[in-house]
Amino acid sequence: MERGYPCDNRRMRRLVFVGCGHAHLMALRAFAGARPRGARLVVISAKPLVYYSGMVPGWIAGHYVRSQCCIELPAVIRAAGAEAVFAEAGGVDANARWVCLRDGRRIDYDVLSINVGGETDNSCFQDLGSRLLPVRPLQQFVEAWPGVMARARGKGGFRLVVVGAGAAGTELAMAAQHAFRAAAIAAQTELVASEQGCLPGFDATVLALVRSRLLAAGIVCHDGPAAGSAHGVLLADGRVLAAxxxxxxxxxxxxxxxxLSGLALDAEGRIVVDRCHRSISHPDVFSAGDVCSRPDVAMAHSGVHAVRAGKVLGSNLLAVLRGKAPARYRPRRRTLYLLSCGDRYAIASWGRWSAQGKWVWRWKDWIDRRFVDGFQRLADPALAAPYDGR
Ligand SMILES: Cc1cc2nc3c(=O)[nH]c(=O)nc-3n(C[C@H](O)[C@H](O)[C@H](O)COP(=O)(O)OP(=O)(O)OC[C@H]3O[C@@H](n4cnc5c(N)ncnc54)[C@H](O)[C@@H]3O)c2cc1C
Known part of the structure; x- marks a missing residue:
């Protein structure tokens, strides 16, 4: 257990959540069951809904409609007894304890929790211009995808190149190829990995299973670094993939x-947190998900860890508001990943164990739906109370 955050019970304290990704969804759930006395909660989110990334490849493949993959935030925020601010945060001053919004408003806090996820690092691909579509922000990606399908329908021999062959890129490539096939669109999907190859960090058996599914789907894979050019995707051997x-x-x-926040950041700009997900430089700031980094433990940036750490984050925020000590989040050594393969087929990976089949897809489908349904059940037509600036 860690040192408690000094609690001043004499006045109302303001806990501000910035971003509402996987981790804060879980944290807000903790507040839905327990309202801390003397605390006022404010949730700042760029949008009033969030897409559940695990289901996006399934949506692209045509297994879900869009509304099945998204969580409406007003109901979740309301259930937590919080006020909603649907605006983008543009800065934090951790020394002065305020968050500024892109629209110029400023929100002071006593305790801050940051869960804004990450941005796609596409600096090497800018020369592609309008042909480049980053997967993050996920909402913009989801909104843009129907346009990609429409263009593919209208052009014979459409060429889609997915750069980045981690779990997300690999699943998206297979989902897109499945969607093209299902819609009888003559299109070719290619997947470009980094110099680390496909699915870095996964066991070799999982990689072999995925490679055989990519092959079966007719997706050509290229390993090695790549960059964007005016003509397409430039590979290290000098070839250019038209796209x-x-x-x-x-x-x-x-x-x-x-x-510019004043927070201690790692070399990649992530907020460095301790084992309780509290900033190592500012004990009144907490963070979880892709935006933070834990120097004490090897932990992949994934939805799985964001969700699990988010649960602990919720209890920790409640604890500090009550003047109690926060607890640590212990990431498990092995993490279960269920990789969808376009059709209703998936590959499971858990350390060195792996499995594949339609049953794995049904398993993934069940887990994913249960996660989203848990929040959708909170749906209430009444919107969360708007933040009045006081
Ligand atoms: C297609 C795809 C599939 C994936 N599948 C899996 C999977 O199956 N399993 C897995 O473990 N991981 C998966 N991932 C990775 C996973 O999505 C991320 O690791 C996870 O979303 C990180 O969650 P988070 O809590 O950090 O924040 P996120 O879920 O990324 O959410 C951040 C939120 O903050 C908001 N926000 C951002 N900036 C601001 C701002 N300035 N002001 C206010 N709000 C802001 C955003 O609108 C967003 O709602 C996948 C990723 C992608 C792209």
Whole structure:
């Protein structure tokens, strides 16, 4: 257990959540069951809904409608007894304890929790211009995808290149190819990995299973570094892959505005947190998900860890508001990943164990739906109370 955050019970304290990704969804759930006395909660989110990334490849493949993959935030925020501010945060001053919004408003806090995810690092692909579509922000990606399908329908021999062959890029490539096939669109999908190859960090058996599914789907894979050019995707051997559309799933980096926050950041700009997910420089600031980094433990940036850490984050925020000590989040050594393969088929990976089949897809489908349904059940037509600036 860690040192408690000094609690001044004499006045109302304001806890501000910035961003509402996987981690804060879980944290807000903790507040739905327990309202801390003397605390006022404010949730700042760029949008009033969030897409559940695990279901996006399934939506692209045509297994879900869009509303099944998204969570409406007003109901979740309301259930937590919080006020909603649907605006983009543009900065934090951790010494002066305020968050500024892009529209110029400023919100003071006593305790701050940051969960804004990451941005796609597509700096090497800018020369592609309008043909480049980053997978993050996820909402913009989801909104743009129907346009990609429409263009593919209208052009014979459409060429889609997915750069980045981590779990997200690999799943998206297979989902897109499945969607093209299902719609009888003559299109070719290619997948470009980094020099680390496909699915870095996964066991070799999982990689072999995925490679055989990519092959079966007719997706050509290229290993090695790549960059965007005016003509398409430039590979290290000098070849250029012609592309009508390039999806960039090249990994997430922290938002740039954090560099001015005064918070301790790692070399990649992520907020460095301790084992309780509290900033190592500012004990009144907490963070979880892709935007933070834990130097004490090896932990992948994934939805799985964001969700699990988010649960602990919720209890920790409640604890500090009550003047109690926060607890640590212990990431498990092995993490279960269920990779969808376009059709209703998936590959499971858990350390060195792996499995595949339609049953794995049904398993993933069940887990994903249960996660989203848990929040959708909170749906209430009444919107969360708007923040009145006081
Ligand atoms: C297509 C795809 C599939 C994936 N599948 C899986 C999977 O199956 N399993 C897995 O473990 N991981 C998966 N991932 C990775 C996973 O999505 C991320 O690791 C996870 O979303 C990180 O969650 P988070 O809590 O950090 O924030 P996020 O869920 O990324 O959410 C951040 C939120 O903050 C908001 N926000 C951002 N900036 C601001 C701002 N300035 N002001 C206010 N709000 C802001 C955003 O609108 C967003 O709602 C996938 C990723 C992608 C792209």
């Amino acid at each position: 009508d559309q390039v999806l960039a799933a090249t990994g997430a980096r922290a938002p740039r505005w954090l560099t």
